[in-house]
Amino acid sequence: MKNVIISNSTEETLEFGEKLGKKLKKNTLIALYGEFGAGKTVFVKGIAKGLDCTIDVNSPSFVFMNEYQCRIPLYHIDLYRIDKPENILNLGLDELFENQGICVIEWAEKATGLLPAKRIDIKINILDNGNREIEVINR
Ligand SMILES: Nc1ncnc2c1ncn2[C@@H]1O[C@H](COP(=O)(O)OP(=O)(O)O)[C@@H](O)[C@H]1O
Ligand SMILES: [Mg+2]
Structure with missing residues (x-):
């Protein structure tokens, strides 16, 4: 299943992530693609909100992974x-993630070929006018 939406603002990207987060089930892998500043972390913040996560999501800069309850x-x-x-x-x-969690990977383009076939790919493109095109491919 492939789905493309246009996000006109940070808020819209958050909302779109939140909508997805509400629907997610355990044992799901989400691969995020897109250049620096595209909005991958914003999208993850939205997912976390949709999963009723109260802790603020930040980029895992100094460790390779952050875990949120x-x-x-x-x-x-x-x-x-x-x-x-x-x-x-x-x-x-x-x-x-012991098959019980949801795993989200930013910069998934660095792991092409290493990811399980069953996953959700999310590609975020910055358009010329600054809006974001968000493509969701449910594999
Ligand atoms: N439509 C949009 N969707 C997401 N982020 C946007 C949008 N428009 C502007 N931005 C801004 O772009 C930046 C995206 O940052 P971030 O999510 O950290 O990017 P990435 O994780 O892809 O490097 C934020 O400062 C955000 O406010
Ligand atoms: Mg990021």
Whole structure:
């Protein structure tokens, strides 16, 4: 299933993430693609809100993963500063979130070929006018 929406503001991206977060079930992997500043972290904040997560979501800059206790545990990974994504991902994402959580990966383009086939890909593009095109592909 493929779905494309246009977000005109940070708030709209948050709301779209929240809407998705409300629908998510455990054992879900979400791969986020898009350049620096596209809105990946904003989108994750929305997902966290939709999962009734009360803690503020920030980029996991100094650790490779942040864990948030939400309706379903949320594992937030950012591969931006990771030299060898395979070192992390070969640990087995299954074990990482024990099939009970939701795993969100920013900079998933660094892990092409390493991700399980069953996942939700979310690609965020910055359009010329600054709006964001958000493409959701449910694989
Ligand atoms: N439509 C939009 N959707 C998401 N973010 C937007 C939008 N318009 C402007 N922004 C701004 O762009 C920045 C996106 O930052 P961030 O989510 O950290 O990006 P990334 O994680 O992809 O590097 C934020 O400062 C946000 O306020
Ligand atoms: Mg980010």
